[in-house]
Amino acid sequence: xxxxxxxxxxxxxxxxxxxxxxxxxxxxxxPEKRDAVTLLLDAQSANRYQIVQxxxxxxxxxxxxxxxxxxxxxxxxxxxxxxxxxxxxxAISAYETALISMARHEPSEQFDATxxxxxxxxxxxxxxxxAALQGLAGEFVRLFQIVDQKRQxxxxxxxxxxxxxxxxxxxxxxxxxxxxxxQVFGLILVMLATIVGLKRIELCLQ
Amino acid sequence: MMCAMTKTAxxxxxxxxxxxxxxxxxxxxxxxxxxxGCQFTEPEGTDRGYTxxxxxxxxxxxxxxxxxxxxTHQVLRLTPGRYVFRVSNVNVPYELGFYLRASNRALIPFAxxxxxxxxxxxxxxxxAVDLSPGDYLYSCPYNPTPNYRLVVSE
Numbered sequence: 001x002x003x004x005x006x007x008x009x010x011x012x013x014x015x016x017x018x019x020x021x022x023x024x025x026x027x028x029x030x031p032e033k034r035d036a037v038t039l040l041l042d043a044q045s046a047n048r049y050q051i052v053q054x055x056x057x058x059x060x061x062x063x064x065x066x067x068x069x070x071x072x073x074x075x076x077x078x079x080x081x082x083x084x085x086x087x088x089x090x091a092i093s094a095y096e097t098a099l100i101s102m103a104r105h106e107p108s109e110q111f112d113a114t115x116x117x118x119x120x121x122x123x124x125x126x127x128x129x130x131a132a133l134q135g136l137a138g139e140f141v142r143l144f145q146i147v148d149q150k151r152q153x154x155x156x157x158x159x160x161x162x163x164x165x166x167x168x169x170x171x172x173x174x175x176x177x178x179x180x181x182x183q184v185f186g187l188i189l190v191m192l193a194t195i196v197g198l199k200r201i202e203l204c205l206q
Numbered sequence: 207m208m209c210a211m212t213k214t215a216x217x218x219x220x221x222x223x224x225x226x227x228x229x230x231x232x233x234x235x236x237x238x239x240x241x242x243g244c245q246f247t248e249p250e251g252t253d254r255g256y257t258x259x260x261x262x263x264x265x266x267x268x269x270x271x272x273x274x275x276x277x278t279h280q281v282l283r284l285t286p287g288r289y290v291f292r293v294s295n296v297n298v299p300y301e302l303g304f305y306l307r308a309s310n311r312a313l314i315p316f317a318x319x320x321x322x323x324x325x326x327x328x329x330x331x332x333x334a335v336d337l338s339p340g341d342y343l344y345s346c347p348y349n350p351t352p353n354y355r356l357v358v359s360e
Contacts, residue, residue, distance in 0.1 A: 116303065120303075
């Protein structure tokens, strides 16, 4: 029994186990971590796209609101009613485009009701209804807040995803280093076991 | 002399109008739509007899039945031109409306559209619109009804 568990056998077993652990780490755990990183990178990319879309929507909405204001000012520079009416129509169209563009970021089931409300307000506003104009301005603020909140939520999510990716990459780096150490350690042990085993054979033969 | 010139100019203008806007000479086509509880009866082919006292009732009904009803509803197919949608509220005990817009949300502000409310029980209102080729949806968000499809093509 004591011959069976001699030093060289012990070293060889430990060396083989270390090599096997290295293989398990390389083939099983590391790919799992890397797959998780790939998935999170996809999520990060999708998030980034959403953030860009939302930023674009906000920027465009502000531009269209400014255009609406510009049209509003121009309107009072013209004398004839037809030109005024045309400029008002353009002003409302700019506002309407901004509002519908932002409303697309509302929950899907609410979109129709919001679109309907915007459309009705715009129709009334084209008839110079001040209350409807104020209603459109109110909708602008409400929808802008929704878009901004959504962007903030995506940004927060992006921060979390980036943090998780960093953690996973660190863990993968550590596993990779452990796997390399185990490989070297196993190799040394197996070499030692070979040397010790050869020496034992020599001693036995003498 | 002036009168003759004016007449010629008016004729030329109307001729030009007909060439540029061929629909200008056409009469608007009237499309009759009937609203009962949570639905338009024409696209669904039948009055399903839903009882509703407030919009929330329809939201519940639609949540459960919308997909099945829309799968079998009749798509309204029209050619480009001027239309008057004559919408009636038969028996819904609150104010209804009508909303027609492009099916692609991004195109809504740029495509023909019409909307309006104030349709009390037993009342009928007309909603006029010039339709150009494209895919549209129509519904009543006050009832509310599902979004029915309308296709305009040459």
